[in-house]
Amino acid sequence: MKPAIVGSGKMTKARLRNGNLLTEIWKHRMTYTLLIPGLIWLILFAYLPTGGLSLAFKHYKANLGIWGSPWAGLENFMYVFRDPAFASSVWRTLYVNIIKLVITFPFPILLALLLNELRMRKMKKLFQTILTFPQFLSWIIVSGIVINVLSYDGLVNSALQLFGLPTINFLGSEPMFLPMLILTDIWKSTGWGAIIFLAAISGIDQDQYESAQIDGASRMQQIFKITLPNILPTVTVMFILNVGGLMSAGFDQIFNLANAATQNVSQVLDVYIYRVTFQSSTDFSFSTAVSLFRSIVNMVLLLTADRVAKWMGGDGLFR
Amino acid sequence: MSTHAVKRTKYRIGKMSLLDYIILAILTILALAILIPFLNVIAISLASQKEYAENPMMLWPKQPTLDAYRALFEDGRILVGFGNTLKIMAVGLPLSLFLTSTMAYGLSRNAFPGKKGIFFLVLFTMIFNGGIVPLYLVMKSLHLTGSLWSVILVGSFSAFNMILMMNYFQSLPESLMESARLDGAGEWRILFSIILPLAAPIMATITLFYGVAFWNGWYDAMIFLRKAEMLPLQNVLRTIIVESTTNVSNAASVDALNKSGFSTGMKMASVFVSMVPIMCFFPMLQKHFAKGVLTGAIKT
Numbered sequence: 001m002k003p004a005i006v007g008s009g010k011m012t013k014a015r016l017r018n019g020n021l022l023t024e025i026w027k028h029r030m031t032y033t034l035l036i037p038g039l040i041w042l043i044l045f046a047y048l049p050t051g052g053l054s055l056a057f058k059h060y061k062a063n064l065g066i067w068g069s070p071w072a073g074l075e076n077f078m079y080v081f082r083d084p085a086f087a088s089s090v091w092r093t094l095y096v097n098i099i100k101l102v103i104t105f106p107f108p109i110l111l112a113l114l115l116n117e118l119r120m121r122k123m124k125k126l127f128q129t130i131l132t133f134p135q136f137l138s139w140i141i142v143s144g145i146v147i148n149v150l151s152y153d154g155l156v157n158s159a160l161q162l163f164g165l166p167t168i169n170f171l172g173s174e175p176m177f178l179p180m181l182i183l184t185d186i187w188k189s190t191g192w193g194a195i196i197f198l199a200a201i202s203g204i205d206q207d208q209y210e211s212a213q214i215d216g217a218s219r220m221q222q223i224f225k226i227t228l229p230n231i232l233p234t235v236t237v238m239f240i241l242n243v244g245g246l247m248s249a250g251f252d253q254i255f256n257l258a259n260a261a262t263q264n265v266s267q268v269l270d271v272y273i274y275r276v277t278f279q280s281s282t283d284f285s286f287s288t289a290v291s292l293f294r295s296i297v298n299m300v301l302l303l304t305a306d307r308v309a310k311w312m313g314g315d316g317l318f319r
Numbered sequence: 320m321s322t323h324a325v326k327r328t329k330y331r332i333g334k335m336s337l338l339d340y341i342i343l344a345i346l347t348i349l350a351l352a353i354l355i356p357f358l359n360v361i362a363i364s365l366a367s368q369k370e371y372a373e374n375p376m377m378l379w380p381k382q383p384t385l386d387a388y389r390a391l392f393e394d395g396r397i398l399v400g401f402g403n404t405l406k407i408m409a410v411g412l413p414l415s416l417f418l419t420s421t422m423a424y425g426l427s428r429n430a431f432p433g434k435k436g437i438f439f440l441v442l443f444t445m446i447f448n449g450g451i452v453p454l455y456l457v458m459k460s461l462h463l464t465g466s467l468w469s470v471i472l473v474g475s476f477s478a479f480n481m482i483l484m485m486n487y488f489q490s491l492p493e494s495l496m497e498s499a500r501l502d503g504a505g506e507w508r509i510l511f512s513i514i515l516p517l518a519a520p521i522m523a524t525i526t527l528f529y530g531v532a533f534w535n536g537w538y539d540a541m542i543f544l545r546k547a548e549m550l551p552l553q554n555v556l557r558t559i560i561v562e563s564t565t566n567v568s569n570a571a572s573v574d575a576l577n578k579s580g581f582s583t584g585m586k587m588a589s590v591f592v593s594m595v596p597i598m599c600f601f602p603m604l605q606k607h608f609a610k611g612v613l614t615g616a617i618k619t
Contacts, residue, residue: 021432028431030506035437038422041476044461045454046444052453066456111349117342119335129605130350136597136604138535140553144560144590148363148583149356158376187353195609219338252538256561277452278542284456291450299447 056289076289086290089272096178096268097246103182105242108193109235113223115194116201131191139252146184146257147171172261181253200234201227237309244305247297269294364587371583387584397589399548400555407471407551408533415475415529423481424510427488445478455542469543474533480525483611487521488514524607531604534596552593559589
C-alpha cells in the first residue's frame with residue numbers, strides 16, 4: 001500500500017476494517033492459543049485423512065505417497081462400480097440394517113412402557129440396572145458370551161435338546177445369521193434404548209393422567225390415549241436418526257459374530273472395505289474410492305435424517 | 320421419572336392388580352434373559368473341564384475351581400493386553416481431557432473472529448469422515464503405525480464430547496471469568512484455576528466417555544498395530560474368543576483344546592476379567608451416560 005493513496009476515503013475505511021479485525025484478533029490472542037492443540041489434532045487426524053480421499057482419483061504409488069501419486073481421473077470408480085462384490089455389499093448393508101431396524105426398533109419403546117407401568121420403584125431401579133448393563137460391553141465381549149450361549153453345545157441348544165426340540169445352528173448357518181444378529185442386538189441394546197423413551201414419558205404433563213383417572217380411564221386406555229401419543233415425537237425422531245445410520249450401523253457386531261461359514265452373508269460395506277484393504281491384495285486407490293463413496297452416502301443420509309427430524313419438530317442431530 | 324411414579328401411587332396405594340403382576344413377570348423374564356448368559360459364562364469359567372462337558376447348561380459349578388483363571392494368567396497374553404490398555408488410558412485420558420477442555424473453553428468464549436468457522440470444522444467431523452483407509456495411510460506417513468501412540472492419538476478427541484463440554488462452559492456465569500480477567504488472569508489461568516474446578520460434573524462425564532471408548536476400543540488397534548505384544552485387551556480377547564472359534568458349528572468335542580490352546584473355561588475366564596472393570600464402574604457409567612444421551616440427542 002502506497003502512502004499516496006491513504007487519503008482516499010475508500011482506502012481508509014478498508015484499512016480501518018482491517019485494523020479492527022487485527023485488533024480484534026490481537027485482543028483474543030489468548031483464546032486462539034487455547035484452540036491450537038485441538039486444531040492440530042483436527043488437522044492431523046481429521047482433515048489430512050479427508051484430504052487423503054483425493055487418492056480415490058489417483059493411482060497410489062507407495063514411494064510417492066498420497067500427495068505425490070499421479071492422477072487417474074474416475075478410473076478407480078469404474079473398477080469399484082464394476083466389482084460385483086461392491087454392489088452386493090451395498091445391498092447387503094441396506095438389507096441387514098433395514099430389517100434389523102424395523103424389527104428391533106419397537107422393543108425399547110415397549111420396555112420403557114413396561115418399566116414406567118411398574119409400581120415398585122426399587123424393582124424398577126434393579127431392572128433398569130440389569131437391562132442396561134450389556135450396552136457398556138464391547139461387541140467382542142458380547143460375542144464371547146453369545147458364542148458360548150448359542151454354540152452347538154451351548155446353553156440354548158442344550159436346553160432345546162432337554163425339551164426334545166431340534167437344535168439350531170445359530171452361528172454357522174447363512175439363513176440364521178440375520179435372525180441371530182437381531183436377537184443379539186435386542187439382547188445388548190434394548191435396555192439402554194429404553195432410557196430415552198423413559199425420559200420422554202417422565203416429561204408428560206401429569207394432569208392428563210389425573211383427569212383421565214377421574215373420568216374412569218383404565219390403565220390400558222391411559223397408555224394408548226396419553227402415553228403413546230405424547231412420546232410419538234421422540235419415537236419419530238429416534239427412528240429418523242436411526243435411518244441416518246443405515247449405511248454404517250452394526251459393523252462391530254457383524255465383524256465379531258461372523259465366521260468362515262457366514263462369510264458371504266456378513267459382507268456389509270464396512271466389512272468389504274476392511275477385507276479389500278487389509279486382507280486381499282492391497283490397492284489403496286481402489287479402497288479409497290470405496291471409502292469416499294461410503295463417506296458421501298453417510299453424509300447425505302445423516303443430513304437428510306437431520307432435516308426430516310427438525311421438520312418433524314424434533315431437535316435433530318445438531319442443535 | 321420418579322415424580323411420576325410417586326404421584327401415581329398416591330391414587331391406588333398397595334393395590335396390585337393382575338396387570339401389575341403380568342408386568343412384573345415379563346420384566347423378570349427379561350432380566351433373567353440378560354442375567355442367565357452372564358451366570359453361565361461365570362459358571363463355566365469356574366468349572367472343571369469335566370464338569371463343563373457333562374453339563375454346559377450350568378448356572379453354578381458343583382466344585383468351583385480357579386484352574387481356568389490360573390491357566391489364563393500363566394499364559395500371560397491377557398495380562399499383556401491389560402497392560403497395553405492401561406498404558407493407552409494412562410496417556411490417552413489426560414491428553415483427551417486437555418484437548419477437549421482447551422478447545423471447549425476457547426469456543427465457549429464471546430464472539431471472536433473465526434469462531435464460527437472453527438466450530439464448523441469440529442462439527443463437520445461428525446458429518447463427514449474419510450474412513451479408515453486414508454486415516455491408515457496418514458498414520459503410516461506419520462510413522463505412527465506399530466506404536467501405541469496411533470491408538471492413543473486417534474482416540475483422544477471427539478467432537479461430540481467437545482460440544483457437550485462447550486455447552487456446559489457456556490452455562491457458567493460470565494461474571495466469574497470477568498472478575499478473574501480484571502485481576503489480570505490470562506485465559507489459560509482462568510481455564511485451569513477457575514473453570515475446571517467448577518466443572519467437576521462435566522469432567523467426570525467426559526472422562527467416563529473417553530474411558531469407556533478406550534477400554535472397549537479395538538478397531539484402530541487392529542488396523543494400526545501389527546505385533547501381538549502391542550495389542551490392547553479387546554484385541555487379545557478377540558484372538559482368544561473370535562479368531563480361535565474357526566468352526567463353531569462343528570465344535571463337537573467340548574473338552575478338546577482348540578489350536579490356540581485355550582479351553583472353554585479359559586475363554587470364559589477371559590471374558591469375565593475383561594468385564595470386571597466395567598462392572599465396577601457401572602453405577603457411575605449408568606448415571607453419566609444417561610445424562611450425556613439426554614442432553615446430547617445422539618447415542619453413545
